[in-house]
Amino acid sequence: MSIFVDESTRVVVQGLTGGQGRFHGLRNRDYGTKIVAGVTPGKGGQDVDGIPVYDTVAAAVEATGANASFVSVPPRGAAAAILEAASAGIPFVVCITEGIPAHDEARVYNTLVDTFPGTRLLGPNCPGIISPGKCNIGITAGEIALPGGPVGIVSRSGTLTYQALYELKQLGIGVTTCVGIGGDPVPGTNFVDCLAAFEADPDTRAIAMFGEIGGSEEEKAAAFIASSVTKPVVAYIAGVTAPPGKKMGHAGAIISGSKGTAQAKMSALAEAGVHVVNNPTEAGIKMAEIVKEL
Amino acid sequence: MDLFEYQGKQYFARFGIPVSAGGVADTVDEAVARAEAAGYPVVVKAQVQVGGRGKAGGIKLAADADEVRRHAGNILGMDIKGHVVHRLWVEHASDIAKEYYASFTLDRAAKKYLAMVSAKGGVDIEAVAEEDPEAIARMHIDPSVGFTAADAAGLVESAGLDPEAREGAVDILQKLYRCYVEGDADLTEINPLILTPAGAVHALDAKVTLDDNAAFRHPEWDDFRDIDELDERERLAKSKGLQYVGLDGFVGIIANGAGLAMSTCDVVNQVGGKPANFLDIGGGANAEVMANALEVINSDANVRAIFINIFGGITRGEEVANGIVQALSRVSIGAPMVIRLDGTNAEEGRAILKAVESDKVISSPTMLDAARTAVSLAGGAA
Numbered sequence A: 001m002s003i004f005v006d007e008s009t010r011v012v013v014q015g016l017t018g019g020q021g022r023f024h025g026l027r028n029r030d031y032g033t034k035i036v037a038g039v040t041p042g043k044g045g046q047d048v049d050g051i052p053v054y055d056t057v058a059a060a061v062e063a064t065g066a067n068a069s070f071v072s073v074p075p076r077g078a079a080a081a082i083l084e085a086a087s088a089g090i091p092f093v094v095c096i097t098e099g100i101p102a103h104d105e106a107r108v109y110n111t112l113v114d115t116f117p118g119t120r121l122l123g124p125n126c127p128g129i130i131s132p133g134k135c136n137i138g139i140t141a142g143e144i145a146l147p148g149g150p151v152g153i154v155s156r157s158g159t160l161t162y163q164a165l166y167e168l169k170q171l172g173i174g175v176t177t178c179v180g181i182g183g184d185p186v187p188g189t190n191f192v193d194c195l196a197a198f199e200a201d202p203d204t205r206a207i208a209m210f211g212e213i214g215g216s217e218e219e220k221a222a223a224f225i226a227s228s229v230t231k232p233v234v235a236y237i238a239g240v241t242a243p244p245g246k247k248m249g250h251a252g253a254i255i256s257g258s259k260g261t262a263q264a265k266m267s268a269l270a271e272a273g274v275h276v277v278n279n280p281t282e283a284g285i286k287m288a289e290i291v292k293e294l
Numbered sequence B: 001m002d003l004f005e006y007q008g009k010q011y012f013a014r015f016g017i018p019v020s021a022g023g024v025a026d027t028v029d030e031a032v033a034r035a036e037a038a039g040y041p042v043v044v045k046a047q048v049q050v051g052g053r054g055k056a057g058g059i060k061l062a063a064d065a066d067e068v069r070r071h072a073g074n075i076l077g078m079d080i081k082g083h084v085v086h087r088l089w090v091e092h093a094s095d096i097a098k099e100y101y102a103s104f105t106l107d108r109a110a111k112k113y114l115a116m117v118s119a120k121g122g123v124d125i126e127a128v129a130e131e132d133p134e135a136i137a138r139m140h141i142d143p144s145v146g147f148t149a150a151d152a153a154g155l156v157e158s159a160g161l162d163p164e165a166r167e168g169a170v171d172i173l174q175k176l177y178r179c180y181v182e183g184d185a186d187l188t189e190i191n192p193l194i195l196t197p198a199g200a201v202h203a204l205d206a207k208v209t210l211d212d213n214a215a216f217r218h219p220e221w222d223d224f225r226d227i228d229e230l231d232e233r234e235r236l237a238k239s240k241g242l243q244y245v246g247l248d249g250f251v252g253i254i255a256n257g258a259g260l261a262m263s264t265c266d267v268v269n270q271v272g273g274k275p276a277n278f279l280d281i282g283g284g285a286n287a288e289v290m291a292n293a294l295e296v297i298n299s300d301a302n303v304r305a306i307f308i309n310i311f312g313g314i315t316r317g318e319e320v321a322n323g324i325v326q327a328l329s330r331v332s333i334g335a336p337m338v339i340r341l342d343g344t345n346a347e348e349g350r351a352i353l354k355a356v357e358s359d360k361v362i363s364s365p366t367m368l369d370a371a372r373t374a375v376s377l378a379g380g381a382a
Helices: A019-031 A057-064 A075-087 A102-115 A158-170 A191-200 A217-228 A262-271 A280-293 B005-014 B028-038 B065-075 B125-131 B149-159 B163-181 B212-217 B219-224 B232-239 B258-270 B287-298 B317-330 B346-354 B367-377
Strands: A010-014 A034-039 A051-054 A068-071 A092-095 A120-122 A128-131 A135-138 A150-155 A174-180 A206-212 A233-238 A275-277 B022-025 B042-046 B059-062 B088-092 B098-107 B112-118 B136-141 B185-195 B201-203 B207-210 B243-246 B251-255 B277-280 B305-312 B337-343 B361-363
Touching (some): A010 A019, A019 A034, A019 A068, A019 A135, A034 A057, A051 A057, A057 A075, A068 A075, A150 A280, A158 A206, A158 B337, A174 A191, A206 A262, A206 A280, A206 B258, A217 A262, A233 A262, A280 B367, B005 B088, B005 B163, B098 B125, B098 B136, B098 B163, B136 B149, B149 B163, B258 B305, B305 B317, B305 B346, B337 B367, B346 B361
Parallel strands (some): A010 A068, A150 A206, B251 B305, B305 B337
Antiparallel strands (some): A128 A135, B022 B088, B098 B112, B185 B207, B243 B277
8 A cells, every 4th residue: 555645546737838847747647647637727728748738727627537736836826726726626736846935835734724624735845755656746756666665755855755765776675655745844744644644554564754954843753653653763864964044955954043953853753762874875774674574 | 035134124114114213334434424314322233144243342322423433433344253244224222111022933833923022122032932931922823814903912912011012012013924924024023122211112123034935026125135144155156046055174065955965965974074065956957057056166175076966856867967067168177076866867867977987077876985985085084
């Protein structure tokens, strides 16, 4: 099994006619993902390499039965695109857009919670999600992931997510689902959501978690792991050498005062019984040891 | 983007938040002119983005033109914790009866806005939060609902502001919220918010951090661009639109994605090197971006080896490789470079790199090996 997406997931790509949307939408389809529709206002009736394009998400859902959306829309239109997907009843929305204004993000998150509780948002500013061999939504290069399990991956950083998949593949370890939650301050889906889903998934028997400096999501994850996760967890936190007060690329990756340091997060996770490692390669090696014992 | 105090006050004024009459001065003569216009006594304030200006002698009261001359002359050019003062803010000195605190920011844990008001202003609010947390009234605001006059009144009351200040504070809080939301700020903070003996409430300081992601809908922010605060490398990087943070080591780092860039710094550190910088070329970086990144790294005299760590997702391997080739033909790169390329179209990228490989341009398949090679080329641990 897998979490959030699998072979039954039918995807509409919002922004399919744009450069990025087309490139990654078609790559996702080549991977085997059921990309059933595209949406670009004003371009309804056209197609992108055989994929029908609609003016609205609602029209795409009605015509194709899409039950997931891939939002590849520039920052100024992304918030509206996410809410359009939610109001069309899409239960799972993946938004890869980088650079959405923080207030738009906060409004979208709270509007989903208040008005569209049936919609889960992954991202924004995330690489997406891949259940290897079944479904790949987003920008992950599918060939770097080995299907099958037993490992579930959740990561705040896109490139570290790829690194994680790759390290595991080198060691012959398969993955049930790999979720990139993104590095922005208000992620739609957080570590705890993914840890809970992996805990409930019988095929996921170990979890790899990739965090970074800033915020308190890793500390919350540590508390959740201590209380509610029975499966072994390996964690890596990036940013040990980052100076405080400087924004390290991700809006979220900033240390303020003594809060949010890599050290504080690593300690909290270690106390929760997590195997904390020092770099992505060690994460792969540690995971291989754990998988052997399962 | 962090605004200087004078910029923050200009931004506040756009939203109708009362601030003291004053003006900006870059010279002693200008300072006197601003003081004459504001009316004596005045306060002469160093414009630097660092705390503790007052203690460092960067804020002085002046009763007449001679005193303005003396203080302005001393403060201009002063070094405050590594920040050289190029600009002053000169404003009419206020009589202060009470000092309060007010701010809006995002509470990431709650995923809602957080308003904070305190009757204990004028001091380090983080110290108040540590020692006397009850002294700060807090309210979470649902961004999809908003902040009403009744919310503001409730906050002001629970913070225990003096009765004569309440009406003015409620008004300012609503304006400060508008400045925060419509002004696309990550933080709007007034410390101190003062009550004058005459019963007026106004902002004596202004701390505003703007959300760079919202710049596309704020053409007026162009006036605020001031890159004097950055070091030379950071200035060059910023002019080229790169996410760069200068560090003090000797291995130049280029990576795609903030997480991988941070991890690359960490790994270089673990194998005995020291990163000279953090540089994230971002998602979807093309040849031009890579060439720019190499130019910035090349401008850093401390760099003895360069480690390029690219894992392609949205970034395509052949674009990165083309960028490296382009940069090599455009600038003479002094330090040897180690390139680790993987992910989307990595094979195409590696094929392109074959043509330029030499003892100074080395391809390495894994992150740890590449880090070790880069550190050893840089002469190992310093």
